[in-house]
Amino acid sequence: MKKLLVGIFLCHSLLYYAQKDNNTAVLSDITEKVKQYYIDKDAYKKVDSLFKSESQKGSFSNLSKKEFAALLTERLRTVIKDKHFFVKYLENYTPKKQGNEKEMEKLNNFHNSLENFGFENVKRLEGNIGYINFKGFAEPKSSTKTLESAMNFVANTNSLIIDLRENGGGDNGMLLLFCSYFFNNKTDLYTTYSRYNNKADLNSTLSKVSGEKYLNKKVYILTSNKTFSAGEALAYFLKEYKLAEIIGEKTGGAANPVKDFIIQDQYLLLVPAGKVTSSVSHTNWEHIGVNPDHETKVENALKIAHAKALKNILKTDTKTELSIPEIKNLINKLEE
Template sequence: MKKLLVGISLLYSSITFAQKDDKAAILSDITKKIEQYYIDKDTYKKVDSLFQIESKKGSFNQLTQKEFAALLTERLRTVIKDKHFFVKYLENYTPEKQGNEKESEKLNNFHNSLENFGFEQVQRLEGNIGYINFKGFAEPKSSTKALESAMNFVANTNSLIIDLRENGGGDNGMLLLFCSYFFNNKTDLYTTYSRYNNKTELNNTQSKVSGDKYLNKKVYILTSNKTFSAGEAFAYFLQQYKLAEIIGEKTGGAANPVEHFIIDNQYLLLVPSGKITSLVSHTNWEHIGVIPDREIKVENALKAAHTEALRNILTTDTKTELSIPEIKNLINKLEQ
């Protein structure tokens, strides 16, 4: 799934009218943005040194714009060791084409709707187990109905599997809204500190949601090394509050929230500008990833979660459409 759009119309203005494909000016502008916004105020020095070394080596010569952006992303992530750095070439981008904020929001929502706002699949597995395959967090105003429909569909299941193995993250507001379905009351989850304005924001769940909350039932979250950013946050906070069991692989390890910039009317730049701090652990998953409760190969995670959910049915003597012998046969089949 392509990464969901999270509001490009709200990007900070950062347009440098350099000569087309003036890589030196582009590198200089990127360095300035990192100096002003990156969570570590001294990192720009390492970035400046990196760009000078690579320029002298001729690493950026003869590259197309797409290749240039891809190389910048790779070098920033490798040298700075922050996976939230991202540079993308914006083909045919002009400020005029972006229109006003409402038009841009409408366009973003349309593109996200083509991917059903991240909800790839919602179904009921054998044994009355709910399953949601969720691939990205789009802006909550447009995603609320899709989330509500998904949660209403699984409301009567005995337990729920949420598949985040291909979830690339997205919008913080949607993260908090989705989390709200698993907390009975409004709950403070974490703070977000932004260095560029020296402000700290408290992030919490909502006491009320438009759909049916999923409370006091087993929840299993599937993860992989591709689970990223807000996808990691969802697993991290439900695990910390003992509301879900994580099954699969350790996640990517990208916790720092980002600011978006347009460089030279050609490139989208994402700079990690803040730090998330859990109110439970007083830290986050940056560089570490979310550690599964049960670490297992990613391709086996769904079968493992389904098996555990069925075993819980037997342990708790929960009624389903299957008889006890049928449940045991299904467990044997899944374990083969």
């Protein structure tokens, strides 16, 4: 019995030290990635100090790998005050093999297709108002046709509501493609500077898109404090060019684009590696968020946007399937 207990103790000890060594390697790799890639060249010093302090306190001990990743995410965001930092444990992860990029792209596209490339709902509201509920930006090569279908569906509406209240961001190329539907001509929106390669890239809308552009009509964008990253960017740039009115809550405040890394073949790490600068305001929404034109509780945003669109119909004497009394009655219901 004594030998059995000693064996169990030794087994637990070995597991503890193996986990500790692995955690140390993970922390070291993350610190190095922050040092090499984060937009602020001195931020890694805060990360290094944080990890040493937390390790000494035993904060990373006796945690599952999922718990470890979640704690790292929370600590990184707190010490650097950048909400784009993210660590996730990759269960059953298989390291990429050389020449396997096409298979990975196919797999990613399949997973994105299961969520319809971010397009949750596209419909026509009473008064011939278009509505797109959009939750995330998948890469454009796979999602162009879905965006085209959505925009073609709302092309004949009198105004459009884009619901970004649950949009967590995503691909920069898809952001530019979506923006392109609201600009008549190619427009330089912003530059992205990356410290790690000392390079600034100009990001512009496309002059032509595959679907119907939505021009010279009222556009309303719904936001919440969960609207993040590229979701914020869509609201920010359409507002900046006076192409949309923002209704809802102030957004999350994450402008810096990210690079992704696999750490120790177990964890996904997102590091904000660039800085966005608007061609108009020469700034961005980092730490600030996008302020709505009409601030309201998130649950009221859609009704308010719908009522505003209907009031604009009355103001401009635009024809719809509803009579003027019916429009007024609907406005009253929405504003109750």
